[in-house]
Amino acid sequence: MTTVNHQFRLAARPVGLPKRSDWNYTEEPVRAPNDGEVQVKIAYLSLDPAMRGWMNDVKSYVPPVGLGEVMRAGGVGEVVESRHPGFNKGDHVYGTVGIQEYATVDGKSLTKVDARLAPLPVYLGTLGMPGMTAYFGLLDVGKPQAGQTVVVSGAAGAVGMVVGQIAKIKGCRAVGLAGGREKCDYLVRELGFDAAIDYKSEDVKKSLRQHCPKGVDVYFDNVGGEILDTVLTQIARNARIVICGAISQYNSTSGVRGPANYLSLLVNRASMTGMLVFDYANRYPEAMREMAGWLAAGKLKTREDVVAGLQTFPETLLKLFSGENTGKLVLKV
């Protein structure tokens, strides 16, 4: 009996927001594993802003997804068949599995996850790449000190919500930027942010002045564009800006908007530093341990926005760019 695998394969390089016709929905038999390989039945797929960049035919930190290739994505699932000594049938694993139902991949590319410690979707969020990004981006690049003010944009997203909570754990003042009153209330009431600014309805500069009277010491930027420019006007002496992403710019058809206020870096002897989580791979276990401890102690809360149905992938991905999701956006296969 042959199992059928459904997949989304890149069909076109999108212009602006991606649309369903930029992928082909394909069907083929699941490939049996060769020596060293593992076959995984995918349970949850991670939907990330970075996926938009991978669709462009541009040299970056990873090669673009080729036309005809399965759309790249991280995911968690269960081992169906293993020809790798490190994995057994029934193990739960994380890996770059792609937007599909089954993946047959090199065992070396997989990491075991413990479904008893946290539900599987958490390994795509707080205990996954977004959590690692928040942890290393904030602590290693942002270097916040107790008493300092940390501002994070995309604060209700998978990375941002962890950044603000770690800032609080480290004794900082945490101010989040998010779209909509509901998200802002969630950040303050549920996650313990000191303040949240609704960039859709508030004058961001005025609100930053109000909530960061001594200026912004660390700005963790997930969005770029106008918000980055506005925060640049409010940074404190020796501020550190962490460039993690620029979701406002990924679908731009008129080019990226550069931060016109970048000379504030000079006036304030401040820095702007790009980071990629993969550089910290050998320290993931350390971060995982600490984050799992915070989760267990209730100091760190996690939230996933789970949408069911592989078929919904193209439309579900767009929730990231319209800002509809709160917490980690996950596709349930």
Next chain:
Amino acid sequence: MTTVNHQFRLAARPVGLPKRSDWNYTEEPVRAPNDGEVQVKIAYLSLDPAMRGWMNDVKSYVPPVGLGEVMRAGGVGEVVESRHPGFNKGDHVYGTVGIQEYATVDGKSLTKVDARLAPLPVYLGTLGMPGMTAYFGLLDVGKPQAGQTVVVSGAAGAVGMVVGQIAKIKGCRAVGLAGGREKCDYLVRELGFDAAIDYKSEDVKKSLRQHCPKGVDVYFDNVGGEILDTVLTQIARNARIVICGAISQYNSTSGVRGPANYLSLLVNRASMTGMLVFDYANRYPEAMREMAGWLAAGKLKTREDVVAGLQTFPETLLKLFSGENTGKLVLKV
């Protein structure tokens, strides 16, 4: 007998390039020093790109020059009369004396300079603020390592020429960006740069690719604008960009151009850091000693572009923005 002092006082906030009518040329008796003050006969005045910024009514790292105030400028001269115990008649001093013939200032604001060690104009260039800016900006912020590639813009200017030469002293590859073949030849033939790119006639991206085949490890930016954006496309992994100035933007009437390619910081895990030389004031003596040693050993060459006549100030200042000067632009009073 009263000595007459001539001065340039700010008359208007310039729009775009400053013009003669943005200052008033005034005349008044020299003021006698009070207790603790020193009267200086100014010999040479420093003309710097930053002066343009001081003319704007904008909060920055120093207050703007007020309307009616003597235009701020550094200068060197000779003590005429001293009521400060640290200075005697005939001493040579450096200070923020303003665009005028005489200054009566607090002795605490002056620094003695040794006219036997180097000609006075050198204390406005290589042994002055531009030299200190190059030294600390490159070594402390840029952190170049032997064998790495250092690119500097405004390379034939007072800061840039020192940056490239220190890069060479530290065992780096030095590539300069300057306007015009003559300046470029000077950088390579006289100052020992490995290569110079004439941004006015060359395809900068192509030339950077050619002269920096492993990418740019340190970029010392004096100009901003299009050149900053182009260099961003050629940076190496973990590159450091030092934001020292943005002379291409200071006279813009349509706002500052932000670096649209700033996401290259993310892709390359690179940083962009602003610096101001004043933060290193307590380390100037250390830098002066080392720089004077390099000068004496012939490892570091200095060059000033001296224009005579206080009266020529408004037009002479413009040489900076048209890129006419090679080396430190100095006004001989």
